Amino acid sequence: MTAIDRLFTRARLADGTLNTLAVLNGRISAILPAESAMEVGDAAEVVDLAGELLLPSFVEGHIHLDTSFYGDRWVPHRPCTDGFDVHERVAFQVENMAAAAPMDKRARDQLDLCIGHGSLQMRSHVMVDGSVGLSSLETILKVREDYADLIDIQLVAFPQSGILKSPGTPELLDAALALGADLIGGLDPLSFDRDIKGHLDVVFGLAEKRGVDVDLHLHDAGSLGAMTIEEICARTAALGMQGRVAVSHAYGLGDLGPDAIARMAARLARSGVSIMTNAPGHHAFPPVALLRQAGVTVFSGSDNIRDSWWPFGDGDMLHRAEIIAYRSGFFTDDALAAAFDVVTQAGADALRLQDYGLTVGAKADFVALPAAHVPEAVVGFPKARRVFRGGRLIAENGRVLR
Amino acid sequence: MTAIDRLFTRARLADGTLNTLAVLNGRISAILPAESAMEVGDAAEVVDLAGELLLPSFVEGHIHLDTSFYGDRWVPHRPCTDGFDVHERVAFQVENMAAAAPMDKRARDQLDLCIGHGSLQMRSHVMVDGSVGLSSLETILKVREDYADLIDIQLVAFPQSGILKSPGTPELLDAALALGADLIGGLDPLSFDRDIKGHLDVVFGLAEKRGVDVDLHLHDAGSLGAMTIEEICARTAALGMQGRVAVSHAYGLGDLGPDAIARMAARLARSGVSIMTNAPGHHAFPPVALLRQAGVTVFSGSDNIRDSWWPFGDGDMLHRAEIIAYRSGFFTDDALAAAFDVVTQAGADALRLQDYGLTVGAKADFVALPAAHVPEAVVGFPKARRVFRGGRLIAENGRVLR
Numbered sequence: 001m002t003a004i005d006r007l008f009t010r011a012r013l014a015d016g017t018l019n020t021l022a023v024l025n026g027r028i029s030a031i032l033p034a035e036s037a038m039e040v041g042d043a044a045e046v047v048d049l050a051g052e053l054l055l056p057s058f059v060e061g062h063i064h065l066d067t068s069f070y071g072d073r074w075v076p077h078r079p080c081t082d083g084f085d086v087h088e089r090v091a092f093q094v095e096n097m098a099a100a101a102p103m104d105k106r107a108r109d110q111l112d113l114c115i116g117h118g119s120l121q122m123r124s125h126v127m128v129d130g131s132v133g134l135s136s137l138e139t140i141l142k143v144r145e146d147y148a149d150l151i152d153i154q155l156v157a158f159p160q161s162g163i164l165k166s167p168g169t170p171e172l173l174d175a176a177l178a179l180g181a182d183l184i185g186g187l188d189p190l191s192f193d194r195d196i197k198g199h200l201d202v203v204f205g206l207a208e209k210r211g212v213d214v215d216l217h218l219h220d221a222g223s224l225g226a227m228t229i230e231e232i233c234a235r236t237a238a239l240g241m242q243g244r245v246a247v248s249h250a251y252g253l254g255d256l257g258p259d260a261i262a263r264m265a266a267r268l269a270r271s272g273v274s275i276m277t278n279a280p281g282h283h284a285f286p287p288v289a290l291l292r293q294a295g296v297t298v299f300s301g302s303d304n305i306r307d308s309w310w311p312f313g314d315g316d317m318l319h320r321a322e323i324i325a326y327r328s329g330f331f332t333d334d335a336l337a338a339a340f341d342v343v344t345q346a347g348a349d350a351l352r353l354q355d356y357g358l359t360v361g362a363k364a365d366f367v368a369l370p371a372a373h374v375p376e377a378v379v380g381f382p383k384a385r386r387v388f389r390g391g392r393l394i395a396e397n398g399r400v401l402r
Numbered sequence: 403m404t405a406i407d408r409l410f411t412r413a414r415l416a417d418g419t420l421n422t423l424a425v426l427n428g429r430i431s432a433i434l435p436a437e438s439a440m441e442v443g444d445a446a447e448v449v450d451l452a453g454e455l456l457l458p459s460f461v462e463g464h465i466h467l468d469t470s471f472y473g474d475r476w477v478p479h480r481p482c483t484d485g486f487d488v489h490e491r492v493a494f495q496v497e498n499m500a501a502a503a504p505m506d507k508r509a510r511d512q513l514d515l516c517i518g519h520g521s522l523q524m525r526s527h528v529m530v531d532g533s534v535g536l537s538s539l540e541t542i543l544k545v546r547e548d549y550a551d552l553i554d555i556q557l558v559a560f561p562q563s564g565i566l567k568s569p570g571t572p573e574l575l576d577a578a579l580a581l582g583a584d585l586i587g588g589l590d591p592l593s594f595d596r597d598i599k600g601h602l603d604v605v606f607g608l609a610e611k612r613g614v615d616v617d618l619h620l621h622d623a624g625s626l627g628a629m630t631i632e633e634i635c636a637r638t639a640a641l642g643m644q645g646r647v648a649v650s651h652a653y654g655l656g657d658l659g660p661d662a663i664a665r666m667a668a669r670l671a672r673s674g675v676s677i678m679t680n681a682p683g684h685h686a687f688p689p690v691a692l693l694r695q696a697g698v699t700v701f702s703g704s705d706n707i708r709d710s711w712w713p714f715g716d717g718d719m720l721h722r723a724e725i726i727a728y729r730s731g732f733f734t735d736d737a738l739a740a741a742f743d744v745v746t747q748a749g750a751d752a753l754r755l756q757d758y759g760l761t762v763g764a765k766a767d768f769v770a771l772p773a774a775h776v777p778e779a780v781v782g783f784p785k786a787r788r789v790f791r792g793g794r795l796i797a798e799n800g801r802v803l804r
Contacts, residue, residue: 074774074775074777074778076734076735076777077733077734077735078734079733079734281727281728281729281730281731282728282729282730282731283731306781310733311733311738311777311781312724312727312728312781313781314782322714323728325683325714326683326684326714326725327683327684328683328684329683329684329685331479331481331712331713332478332479332480332481333478333479336713372476373476375476375478375713376476379708379713379714379715380716383785
């Protein structure tokens, strides 16, 4: 990152006030009320934000950089034979990927989409299984390196074909962590691998061995999902991994009755296990407000963008905040602000990001857009945006500047 | 509408082919494959669409032009004391409206928003009750007149404060129809007015007396909603009003079990009663695919845009198609096309619009945007659009040209 000395004037912060931000060496060095005098060094450039709302960059907490068709040809969605089935979808995905444009190109297109909308912190799952081995991870590691100036990316070694059902996968996952993956993933220990103990032994065993965090996919509904979360909480606590484990999707949390979900929320909070939801459209998903109220870190991501799983997604985490609000019945200003927190600070908490946010000392990664305040930004998610990385303008109106 | 002779070349239609459209006197006079020669009159202008997708203008089938805050100050949402309550929300609305910018301005701002996104046919409910009398309708009638060149608007005389609970309302509704309202509305005959027979006697009595169509608001859930729909179907059939009655919201249809909804769908289809849903985010709503399969006309609308009921809404019916698809689990190309049909042809059917669509003889009301086909337009709902009314460019990239 090139050191840039820059002043941002008339920046509207979440509290509605106009402020001047100083950026030095890519970090916020001062935030002062607009009316205060601030000494401007000779070298400093001034960016007049003219009262636009300044927001911290968005946290894309769950995406699949390796499997999107975005930027590639349109692939019509193929329904499962007999209702949603993870095994069948994984098989479709393998088939589709064989005919897709090079992964490298598709990943870059998807990154440009996300960065253009203002996500500068990301966690991507990358498929590690017998069919692709470590090749997807190798490709995405190279792309990550090329994009390091623009976006911070965590990679999860994701056993998309299961761990026990796919021989050799534990070794592949271990090799993936050695190669550069930051976290260990998992996939529906009960419904997919049919062996909750065996599956979690591998996941948490590798987490312990390699000292990495955990982020598991869990689509299982109802009591299957609930029991899996209980086991994950127990292992997290036993290993002292509080704050370092996430369950992605956790649809089953949306199926529990009032007493069961209250107990489960308390357990998640106590165990320091965070929950990722993209607020899917047509089935149950975790109750965001209730979980937050109990002290659970709830974060979000686009998940799939135009891939073998569904045709939706635009890589816009501010739009995702709107979707979370719309799906959760968040109408008040406080509730809309909570949806915004899910795609920003809560995401930073789940990803254990350092130096995040609009505070002195943090990295100067932020987004300016035309809205009076956070609730208005959430319901309108205006596409006219300027995205700054370390204080440098890197994207405008959805397009990355090069 | 000024007569404009214009040729649109390289227009991509829903079937993927490139075509030339000729527009004469505001109507589509010919559609020919791009490779065919077409005689260009001396006076004709040529608009090269360069392969952009050409779509019929969108049908905004349910909106409230009188009560939005869009373009006005931000009004934080005030929650009901004890969960959603229509009475309480109506009271909040009366309070909010007293402090709002002039209705005339707000209605124009909202129309510009809708037209900018490509809706050129609209049905708006307008509040008629003891508190406002006919004044809202008078204002909106004037606005409609001013916007006649840009958009076709049907107005529903809407008893927002009930009919029997609000003395004098039957007479006001009758006067509203005499003044220029096109349809008669209603509101939750059971839960609001507590008298289904009395309420529907007035609604269908006025429909018969004035020869107008019917579009009732029905928020009632479960069996309350189901019974109300049964009564509406029975009265529609008895009066021979098939095809002229709509139930807006009809949330209760989302609560029925498989057998009950199948029976109800058949009854709705037989009675020619259409269903309007905006695919709300956090509670049950009508099963769009099942109803369409049974032959029911399902149409859609933005409903409230940033008003006393909720903070959402952007006046974009293509985005609404995406929301319908997202909420209904529509993933395949056929299903995405069905969501698009809901905001276009099905809307035209419900509103009994003449001369609608991309066919020879129809009004040249259409939208050009960058997408390869309808499914891609639905999932991406690109904001870069050109909107043509009678062949004349009236809006670009969300802004009405003046």
